[in-house]
Amino acid sequence: MAFLIRVLLLAGIGWLLYRAYIRWQTTQNQHRGAPPPEKFEPMSRCTGCGLYLPSQSLSPSQRCGSCEQKR
Ligand SMILES: [Zn+2]
Structure with missing residues (x-):
């Protein structure tokens, strides 16, 4: 047992x-x-036209691509 x-x-x-x-x-x-956690992208305002864009797409002088070309 x-x-x-x-x-x-x-x-x-x-x-x-x-x-x-x-x-x-x-x-x-x-x-x-x-899935990897969604990255939060900070938004910044272009000093040239006032458009809100992801800060990574702005130039070091806080301007968007078209404003950089206008200068
Ligand atoms: Zn701009």
Whole structure:
């Protein structure tokens, strides 16, 4: 009878480990499959025409492309 209890105990431990492994794998996949967080782009106003544009598209003097060409 003690042998049967030991077998059941080992089976239970194995099942718990299996469940933990599956859960760990799914969380790993979720982390890998998750899309990267959307980047927030700060908006800046062109000093030439007053147009709001992403600050990356403005020149160092805070002017848009067309205003830079006009100068
Ligand atoms: Zn402009």
